[in-house]
Amino acid sequence: MAPHDHADHAHAPHDSSAARHLPGHIAAALARAGSGTDSAGQPWEGRDLGGEGNPLHNFDDDNGLADPGYEAAIADLAAGTGSEEAVHRALGTARVFIPVVASLAEDQIGEHGFVEDKEADMALVTITAPDGRTALPAFTSVARLQAWHPEARPVAVYAARAALSAVSDGAQLMVVDPGAEVTFVLRRPAVWALAQQREWIPSYKDESHLPLLRSLAAGEPAVVGITAAPGRGVASRAADGRVLPGGGPGPELRLEVTFRPGTAAADAQACAARIQAALGADRAFAEAVDSIELALASAPA
Template sequence: MTEYPPSVTEHLEPASARRPAVPGRPAADEVEDSGGRPWRDRVLTSTGFDDDEGAEDRTLVAALTTPTTDAALVAVVAGSRLLVAVVAEPGAVEVGPEGLAHDASVDMALVVLTAADGTRALPAFTSVQALAAWDATARPVPVTAARAAQAAVTEGCESIVLDVGSARETALRPSMVWALAQQRDWRPAHDDPFVARSVERAVASEQDITGHGVEDGEPAAHGILRVVLTLRPGLTGEEVREIATRVGERLAADGELRARVDGLAFVLR
């Protein structure tokens, strides 16, 4: 796995600037992978885009560059081909008779962005040109949006960042990544019937809750679900905290709910 600091927080250097050359290192096509297979004339498994020339998808680019709703953006992404970046990484290093180090094996690694707090994101691109502008040494691999999202989930990435480092850089939040990975439509949490039912189940046993609802939290359109609880008058502060804690724990235990909500806030009335 090759990790970069994310461009949303700091300038990204190309991968070549982060991998200093080793004296005597052979070219990639002169070495073998960790299984002993030579890289020369290697044929990679098809991803279903054998005739793809790496051109940008105009519909996707338009969705990234013009105002639209989050739901519309995710719908366009879901039907698009994306390019993920892979780079050659040295495996074991051996020292030859002349004392020069060289790679005994080379592996292909998916590029992942890592923030200072450890948060991870998968970069994906609309075109070969967009990828090359970010890192000319990375190799593009065309995949469906679903496969890119599934890779992101597998690699522990919370988000997918499209066209990193460009004017149209756009981050897909965790709930969007999960929707793409599960190949289902994405909806804002406050407008998602599944979320509404989950909240209803979480409050059903609380006799001191006389009403509830869900709203878009703040800042708006950032995936925050605001759960509004109307409580019976006369409760003590401790009783209110206990109610909020129980409801919050039930919601947190719902894995599917967590995949559909990017953040949670309570309003008690």
């Protein structure tokens, strides 16, 4: 399995503030930051803002370091004893930092002829994956965020809330710690599962798809069988060259279609096209699989 190095997009942030706005929960938190009153105009002074019931202050004592559970899951993955779903599970309870940057919303010409800021907004930073899709970066520590984008401001949120923001903002991927020693990409189904706070099974391990694959194989006389395996883009590469069996941006699922001996190449191609169309039309399969690669093989004579 050839690893896909996603370091190229890890260093290419772009500010998408022109087309998008911050999700409401982040905008509200930023608007109240540093203010002497809350959104209703009531003063903070003399009020107890602690306690588990106050969601805006879940991170009062945050030290800005990476979540130990996530670090352990990544270490296990690097050692070959962990899995992508274990990393996803660790993110389910982890706090991350989302980078936001100041963006000029309105300017004016001052009395000396210079452009002056009249209004400024805070905008999410996004990055572009190698296949052109939009991805939301999330950082496990303040230090990693600042090393990647010194001008960005860290906003602490639970990883599930960050995934929800990614989904609502049209980002299909979430990239954890871009530019760091280990960068882990959550592909679209994993992002959706995290946003919904439910377990995620990588498509190459999901046995619920087997009946569909068997049915498609049975419907094609020239096909002996269809097998599933991790795609070439599941693996990732750490900064030091180590290959990790997970965390890559895709292709996620490799399907090998084995044909009967003597099947003509044109017939095999037409059959593969029909199979691919059927997979795309199956809603459950399309939602559970981020991207696939088809490999055509011939059974031994």
